Amino acid sequence: MTDLLSDELLADVRRRAADYDRDNAFFSEDLADLQASGYLGAMVPAALGGAGLTLRQTARLQARLAAHAPATALAVNMHHVWVGVGRYLHERGDSSLDWLLREAAAGEVFGFGYSEPGNDLVLLGSRTEARPDGNGGFTFHGRKIFTSNSPAWTRLGVLGLEKTGMLRGRNGSARLVHAFITREGGGFEILDDWDTIGMRASQSRSTVLDGAHAPADRVLRLLPPGPSLDPYVLGIFTSFEVLLSAVYAGIADRALELAVDAAGKRTSMKTGKSYAQDPDVRRRIADMALALDSVWLQLDGITGDLDASAADPELDRGAGWFRATAGLKVRVTDAAREIVDQAVRVSGGSTYFNGSELGRLYRDVLAGIFHPSSDDAAHATVAQSLLGPLE
Incomplete structure (x- = not known):
C-alpha cells in the first residue's frame, strides 16, 4: 500500500x-x-x-x-x-x-457523468436522452454537471433515459441506459464553468452530451427507472458513498492535526501559556478527536463488511446497503464540517486568509453537502427501510 x-x-x-x-x-x-x-x-x-x-x-x-x-x-x-x-x-x-x-x-482515466441539474433522482432517473443506434448501442443527449476529471478523463460513465426507439423495456416502458463513452469518440462539449469556492483543482466542469456514442459492448445495463437491486447499481451506490466518505474523513484528519499544531504554537497574552494549556481549547480538540474516532469506526466497519460480503452471504445486506452507506456519507460529511469548524476556532484569525491551509480545508469541506446522498435523501432512505414506501 x-x-x-x-x-x-x-x-x-x-x-x-x-x-x-x-x-x-x-x-x-x-x-x-x-x-x-x-x-x-x-x-x-x-x-x-x-x-x-x-x-x-x-x-x-x-x-x-x-x-x-x-x-x-x-x-x-x-x-x-x-x-x-x-x-x-x-x-x-x-x-x-x-x-x-x-x-x-x-x-x-475514468470520469463519472451521472449528475444533472435539477435531478434529485440521481441513479433512479435521468434528464438525458439515450437514443438507440440500431445496433445495440446508444447516443446520449443532455447536460451533466460536476463531471470531475473533466480535462483528463478518457472514459466517461453516463446515464440516460431511453424513451422511444427500437429497444423497449417491460410493457413498453422506458429504460435507464448505463454505458460508457470515450473521449476520442466525441459528441460532447466540456464547458469551462468550474469557478467554485472549494475543491477547485477537481475541475468538475459541466459536460454537454450531443450525440456521444456508446457502442453495444459498452452498454452495461438497461434497467427500468426507479429503485433497483441490480448488482451494478448497488456497486455504484456503495462505492460512491464509501469512497466519498473517506475523502471527507481525510480532511477531518488533517484539520485535527493542524488544530493540535496551532494550539501548541499559539501563546496567550493573558496567561503566558500556550493555548494547549487552555481548558476550552483542550475540550474543543478532545471533541474533534472523539468525533473522528467515531468516523473511522464506521468507515472501517462498513468497508470491511462490504469486502467480506462477496464471500460470506450472511454479511450481504442487500437493500440494507443503501441505508448503511447513505447514512455513512451524511454522518461523515457532517462530522468533517464540524471538526474543520472547531479547528478554525482553535487556530484563530489567520485561517481567514487565502494562504491558510486550514482556510482552504474550510472551503473544501463544504462540498460534502452537495454530493449525493443529500441529508434529505438519506433520511428518506432510512425511513423507507423502517416504515416502508410512501403511499
Missing part, C-alpha cells in the same frame, strides 16, 4: 495543492504522479494487472491523499468509484466490467 502513495509523492501533492487552488487549475502533475505509481489501479485485482487492494484499504489511502490535497482526492475518487464497481461485480462472478478493470490498470 505504501508504494502507491509514498511519503515523497504525498509531499509533492501537498506542496502543489495551494497553487492549484489559487489558480483554479487542474491537478495535472498530481495525476501524472498517481498514474506512474499505479494508484489508479489500486483496487484492480492482481490477476487483471492491478494492486489488488480491498475497498477498506483503498478508503484508507483516499483519506490519506485527501489529508494532503482534498480536491485531488475527490477527483481521483470518481475514477476509483468505477474501479470499485468493476471489483464489486468481479468478486461476485460478473465479468461485465473486467474490461474496465484492465483499462484502469493500463492507465485509462
Whole structure:
C-alpha cells in the first residue's frame, strides 16, 4: 500500500495543492504522479494487472491523499468509484466490467457523468436522452454537471433515459441506459464553468452530451427507472458513498492535526501559556478527536463488511446497503464540517486568509453537502427501510 502513495509523492501533492487552488487549475502533475505509481489501479485485482487492494484499504489511502490535497482526492475518487464497481461485480462472478478493470490498470482515466441539474433522482432517473443506434448501442443527449476529471478523463460513465426507439423495456416502458463513452469518440462539449469556492483543482466542469456514442459492448445495463437491486447499481451506490466518505474523513484528519499544531504554537497574552494549556481549547480538540474516532469506526466497519460480503452471504445486506452507506456519507460529511469548524476556532484569525491551509480545508469541506446522498435523501432512505414506501 505504501508504494502507491509514498511519503515523497504525498509531499509533492501537498506542496502543489495551494497553487492549484489559487489558480483554479487542474491537478495535472498530481495525476501524472498517481498514474506512474499505479494508484489508479489500486483496487484492480492482481490477476487483471492491478494492486489488488480491498475497498477498506483503498478508503484508507483516499483519506490519506485527501489529508494532503482534498480536491485531488475527490477527483481521483470518481475514477476509483468505477474501479470499485468493476471489483464489486468481479468478486461476485460478473465479468461485465473486467474490461474496465484492465483499462484502469493500463492507465485509462475514468470520469463519472451521472449528475444533472435539477435531478434529485440521481441513479433512479435521468434528464438525458439515450437514443438507440440500431445496433445495440446508444447516443446520449443532455447536460451533466460536476463531471470531475473533466480535462483528463478518457472514459466517461453516463446515464440516460431511453424513451422511444427500437429497444423497449417491460410493457413498453422506458429504460435507464448505463454505458460508457470515450473521449476520442466525441459528441460532447466540456464547458469551462468550474469557478467554485472549494475543491477547485477537481475541475468538475459541466459536460454537454450531443450525440456521444456508446457502442453495444459498452452498454452495461438497461434497467427500468426507479429503485433497483441490480448488482451494478448497488456497486455504484456503495462505492460512491464509501469512497466519498473517506475523502471527507481525510480532511477531518488533517484539520485535527493542524488544530493540535496551532494550539501548541499559539501563546496567550493573558496567561503566558500556550493555548494547549487552555481548558476550552483542550475540550474543543478532545471533541474533534472523539468525533473522528467515531468516523473511522464506521468507515472501517462498513468497508470491511462490504469486502467480506462477496464471500460470506450472511454479511450481504442487500437493500440494507443503501441505508448503511447513505447514512455513512451524511454522518461523515457532517462530522468533517464540524471538526474543520472547531479547528478554525482553535487556530484563530489567520485561517481567514487565502494562504491558510486550514482556510482552504474550510472551503473544501463544504462540498460534502452537495454530493449525493443529500441529508434529505438519506433520511428518506432510512425511513423507507423502517416504515416502508410512501403511499
